Amino acid sequence: MQRLSIDFLRPEMIAATEVTDALGRVLIRAGGAIEESHIRALADGGFKSAYVELPQFTATVPDSLISSDTHKEAVNLILQTYDDFRSKGNADGTPIRDFASRLVNQVVVNRTTVFQAVDIRPTDDYLPGHVLTVAVLSILIGLKSDYTPTRLHELALGALLMDIGEMAIPQEILKKADKLTPAEMTEVKKHPELGFDGLRKKIGGLPVPAMHVAYQHHESFDGSGYPRGISGADIHEYARIVAVADMFDALLSDRPFRHYYLPSEAASILQLFAGKILDPEMVSRLLSQVALYPIGSLVQVDSGELAEVESVESVNPSRPKLRLLTDAWGNRIKDPDSLDLSKQRSRKIVKVFKDQEIMEWITK
Numbered sequence: 001m002q003r004l005s006i007d008f009l010r011p012e013m014i015a016a017t018e019v020t021d022a023l024g025r026v027l028i029r030a031g032g033a034i035e036e037s038h039i040r041a042l043a044d045g046g047f048k049s050a051y052v053e054l055p056q057f058t059a060t061v062p063d064s065l066i067s068s069d070t071h072k073e074a075v076n077l078i079l080q081t082y083d084d085f086r087s088k089g090n091a092d093g094t095p096i097r098d099f100a101s102r103l104v105n106q107v108v109v110n111r112t113t114v115f116q117a118v119d120i121r122p123t124d125d126y127l128p129g130h131v132l133t134v135a136v137l138s139i140l141i142g143l144k145s146d147y148t149p150t151r152l153h154e155l156a157l158g159a160l161l162m163d164i165g166e167m168a169i170p171q172e173i174l175k176k177a178d179k180l181t182p183a184e185m186t187e188v189k190k191h192p193e194l195g196f197d198g199l200r201k202k203i204g205g206l207p208v209p210a211m212h213v214a215y216q217h218h219e220s221f222d223g224s225g226y227p228r229g230i231s232g233a234d235i236h237e238y239a240r241i242v243a244v245a246d247m248f249d250a251l252l253s254d255r256p257f258r259h260y261y262l263p264s265e266a267a268s269i270l271q272l273f274a275g276k277i278l279d280p281e282m283v284s285r286l287l288s289q290v291a292l293y294p295i296g297s298l299v300q301v302d303s304g305e306l307a308e309v310e311s312v313e314s315v316n317p318s319r320p321k322l323r324l325l326t327d328a329w330g331n332r333i334k335d336p337d338s339l340d341l342s343k344q345r346s347r348k349i350v351k352v353f354k355d356q357e358i359m360e361w362i363t364k
Contacts, residue, residue: 001052001118004359005049006039006047009034011034015051015052018068027041045122047122054362056362058323065107065110065140066136077095078096078127082128082164085202086168089198092203096160097205099160100157103139104153107139107143108139108143111314114290117133126255134245135160137248138238139152140286141282144286154207157210158213159213159242161195162214163191164214168190176256189218192227196211196215210238215227216235221279224277240278240279240282262354264293270287293309298325298361299322300350301350305325305327306330309322310322310323320341321338323336
């Protein structure tokens with residue numbers, strides 16, 4: 001399974017995952033052949049990439065921490081809650097509070113499954129899928145932090161509602177593809193306080209620690225964030241966790257102004273900001289539970305061979321099992337061997353191929 005920019009999609013490629021638009025309509029069905037009309041629908045719907053199955057690779061869609069039904073339920077619930085807050089100034093907090101409990105339970109049950117991003121979102125309807133993924137990643141960090149069920153629920157709920165203050169910001173600013181002006185950035189920076197005030201006054205029954213996620217998730221570990229410029233342990237731990245998950249998922253996502261980063265690239269960026277914007281301990285806890293080299297990735301190992309990532313285990317997700325595709329001189333192997341990096345400790349991945357490089361390799 002490979003993620004390709006829509007610029008590289010071709011008719012008769014096989015879709016690896018289902019793609020739905022903001023209204024839940026299926027644009028491409030998993031396992032179906034892609035047609036020209038599908039590619040146009042993706043472009044018209046604001047999608048920049050999709051997952052496909054290519055005949056040169058054998059890896060299939062990885063297991064997910066949450067089911068597709070849970071994902072659909074969450075997106076609809078988040079849309080409803082945020083839209084109610086935007087249009088009416090208040091919302092019923094009970095449904096999303098109850099959902100947060102079910103989400104925690106599902107992630108706990110599947111906690112040995114390594115997180116691998118397979119969610120494709122339109123760039124202009126990014127928020128619901130984003131806050132859901134941030135909640136899942138935050139739960140994983142909470143589990144690594146030995147949180148009780150109550151704390152996991154508060155953390156998940158805070159992540160799901162973290163950006164509700166954006167509903168009070170003009171949508172033309174939030175969806176602007178170009179760089180924001182200083183005045184527009186000032187407006188955007190109001191959303192943590194607007195979110196906290198709204199959750200406190202307009203949505204009943206929420207635990208106070210969850211509300212502080214909305215208030216503090218843009219504070220920086222070094223004190224350079226907003227709205228209050230607090231630092232270190234003065235930032236609520238939930239907000240420090242969510243800040244890490246927020247940045248990681250944002251980097252993995254297509255945005256109006258850029259294409260997605262590979263997970264290994266996103267991890268390097270998180271490590272660069274550790275101790276500055278981000279809590280370094282929370283960065284470490286997240287990266288110990290995500291696949292830096294997802295199943296299906298085309299990689300090169302230090303001895304020169306190219307390989308496909310065949311499987312990723314939770315005990316050591318940065319050391320996957322590989323299916324060798326070429327020898328060290330670039331000759332394709334007729335009967336590929338496996339290389340388990342968890343057992344071959346002296347070997348390492350030195351390069352991950354991007355979509356353009358994948359297409360160039362398979363057409364040689």
